[in-house]
Amino acid sequence: MSPNDYLALLMFAVACGALMYGYGVAFTLGGVSLVFAAIGVFTGQFDASIFLNLPGRVFPLITRDILMAVPLFVFMGVMLEKSRIAEDLLEAMGDLFGNLRGGLGISVILVGALLAASTGIVGATVVTMGLLSLPTMLKRGYAPSLASGSIAASGTLGQIIPPSIVLVILGDQLSNAYQEAQRSHGLTGEGVVSVGDLFAGALLPGLILVMLYALYIAVVAILKPKMAPATGWDKDVHMGRFIRRTLAAMLPPLLLIMAVLGSILSGYATPTRGAALGALGAILLAGYKLADDNASIRRLIVFATLGLIALIAVDLTGVDMRFNQDGWAINERLAVTAALAFSGLALLGTAAALIYLKGHGQLADVSRSTMYITSMVFVILIGATMFSLVFRGFGGDELVGRMLSSAPGGAVGALILVMIVMFFLGFFLDFIEITFVIVPLVAPPLMAMGMDPIWLGILMALNLQTSFLTPPFGFALFYLRGVAPPEVTTTALYKGVIPFIGIQIFVILLVAFFPEIATSLPQIMSG
């Protein structure tokens, strides 16, 4: 190993150590790498002119179309959360399944999977779920270990279930890595990897996880009824009203998330556009939910929603409605007129919802949170870019490539090595940082060894998700501990997640040995 290699490795170690002190992650990554670059320049090991590339690398990051999906999905998630739609959904599910043993636990898993999908930042999701559902579960007699375990696990589900922002970022990084592998690692073969592909690939493994989680709770509820009791319905409940209330709480957010996902997976919209439509839907839902004192605004929003649905229905009939065409047939004229009217309705309702939300402060609130999360993500991206630039300046990428190719066991050995490293990094860093720093380094050589990029991405995502659940350092546990009431002991928390870790490992192995679980759906989608 050359002195440069030592510097590169030392820089990595120092950065990990410095992060522990708790200064902003982005600035620590960037700053530490610059300190090492200075040392390198001083000892003549490092060429500072490499930094001239820096603006040219940073600028495209913040203007890349696909990454615009991040603020949009965050906006959608924060809007659903702040307007308490998420809370209602959980309550409604709990009521619906409450008379089954383990029913509440299963609804927590389902809601976690659905809602976490739109935010996907481990900390935020686990904290929200913990605050919302942990007290309810304990009140209804769930064992603290089972309750906290299922919340921590379902909080991390949001990373793997599309549309999640971590998949957007991972997909972007993987597609860069794939091009890199084709360019400089001699990978032959056509094709690109898109975020949509990764969404499609993650769908099946994600659903398997949800099913197994729910199955586990059901089994516990049957074997040890005391741990997950049935809550039962109130006797004097009016059945029709109950069903209506439950449907009203459940259907709209369910439909919204399914519509967003469907439009992306079917190729109707790019992830960015799907996310924008999702955010628009969230504005309408929140406006309807919160404007319960203002019937006319509610009516406008309902019309807008119907207008949007009708618009899509008209479009799906396949009538040609492009403005710049010759020879308008009569049905085309009709369709365009109707579609324009529907668009007008939608615009009007959106305006009404926005004005209401602005007047009552929620819009400012949601926008501010979204701005914070977005800036945080992208500033980390900038810091990680500096870090990898310096790491490459020291020849660290070649070092990683050499280490991987000399790993015992060939490609499989290299993959296992990467997985183990990522697993341990997951104790200290969030998904986003790991994706930005590690994936560009390890993914090109691995892909050059012939690994399917989607398969690799899903394995990484599952692996990190498991890491966040693993005691004693798992992120999810740490955040849940922060919001859990004192009667939930840390031991109970640790005991509660162990079965879920088992499920995770099982699914990782399943995907590892049967890559079709991850790769078949993207192949079908792309035809």
Place this chain on the structure above:
Amino acid sequence: MVKWLLPTMVVSIAFGVIALSIFGQAWTKFDESAIYFHATVILLGSAATLLAGQHVRVDIFHAKMPPKSKALVDIVGFYALLIPFCIILIWNAQGFITLAWSSFEGSDESDGIRGVFIQKTCMSLFAVMMLAQGLSIAGRAALFMRGNLAPDLPNNIEDPFGPEHLESGL
């Protein structure tokens, strides 16, 4: 306030999608505006995010530190890490931005927005704002370590070294 660009972005992209996929209409300027909103939110919103303490930290140990150590982390972090981070951006962006201004660089599309040079300038502005905000936070941390009260913060912002910490930290 930069945050209002976000709902604007949501609505404009959503309706851009409808215009494109249903009526086959696309206005390059309109579609590109979304990228401008997005980049502006990141570049000009970051300092506010720093002020609000929302840039993510690894808080396994940080959360348990006494306030004085936290203040020390903020001071050292600013001088050793954030300053180089910003300076290197500003320094190396000079040529990049000068080049963009020299041609008043616009979009790659012929009918796009001719404002890429302004967008690129925002990158330096970002670094300058981060420096200013970082300095202010480091200053507050220093005041706290010496046991002085710092000036008031804007609404909605929680002071990590506010009066409630002052006694416990000393």
